[in-house]
Amino acid sequence: MTRVLKRSFYERDTVTVARELLGRTLCRRLDSGKILRARIAETEAYDGFEDRASHAHKGVTVRNKVMFGAPGRSYVYLCYGVHWLLNLTTREVGYPAAVLIRGVEGVTGPGRLTKHLQVDKRFNELPLTRVAGLWVEEAEVVPDADEISATPRVGVDYAGERWAAMPWRFVWKASQGLHR
DNA sequence: TGCGCGATTCTC
DNA sequence: AGAATCGCGCAT
Numbered sequence: 001m002t003r004v005l006k007r008s009f010y011e012r013d014t015v016t017v018a019r020e021l022l023g024r025t026l027c028r029r030l031d032s033g034k035i036l037r038a039r040i041a042e043t044e045a046y047d048g049f050e051d052r053a054s055h056a057h058k059g060v061t062v063r064n065k066v067m068f069g070a071p072g073r074s075y076v077y078l079c080y081g082v083h084w085l086l087n088l089t090t091r092e093v094g095y096p097a098a099v100l101i102r103g104v105e106g107v108t109g110p111g112r113l114t115k116h117l118q119v120d121k122r123f124n125e126l127p128l129t130r131v132a133g134l135w136v137e138e139a140e141v142v143p144d145a146d147e148i149s150a151t152p153r154v155g156v157d158y159a160g161e162r163w164a165a166m167p168w169r170f171v172w173k174a175s176q177g178l179h180r
Numbered sequence: 181t182g183c184g185c186g187a188t189t190c191t192c
Numbered sequence: 193a194g195a196a197t198c199g200c201g202c203a204t
Contacts, residue, residue, distance in 0.1 A: 044187070046187075053187070054187085055187080058201085061200075061201065062199095062200070062201085063199075063200055063201080064200095077187090077199085077200090078186095078197090078198070078199060078200090079186065079187065079188060080185090080186055080187095080188050080189085080196080080197070080198085081185095081186085081196075081197035081198035081199070082188065082189075082196060082197055082198080083188050083189070085187060085188085087187085100187060102187085109188070109189070110187070110188075111188050111189060112188090112189075153187070154187070154188095155186085155187055155188075156187060158185095158186085159187095
């Protein structure tokens, strides 16, 4: 039987969680009852107070407060006034961190992904459970280390040399269907 | 109360 | 290369 990743999975080192989410299945139950499932193929870690690429680096705000809260919740925000971006919170309460889901099998791009799964601000701050309609399931097979590539994060040049260069983007190379 | 800007994507 | 499009964050 499928197993839903629980809070303890997320209440760990953010970079580790970002890497280990690859291959796991992102699930969304629509209002119609239909369930969409897609294996996670691309993630990025945003971790702590010092990470200048993270929304949290200047402290708590209305937008980013979810990052400071409980692990295993969704952090959804509007990017460029156009796209909803989905993050999963990590680490203990009080420590700001989250993993951005950048792509799943068949759907590349954080904005395209939320459109496909019909995720928007209604999901902000919800726990990742079946009841909430958005959750992640354990994988039968997870990628081997040599199937994962780590690169700098996308679109964070504003963060300065050190943080922009941090290899916190993870891509599952073996995943098929990373297409537009 | 106002203003500038993005963890993007699509079209030209 | 440029537009779309708007909530947020910070200054005023």
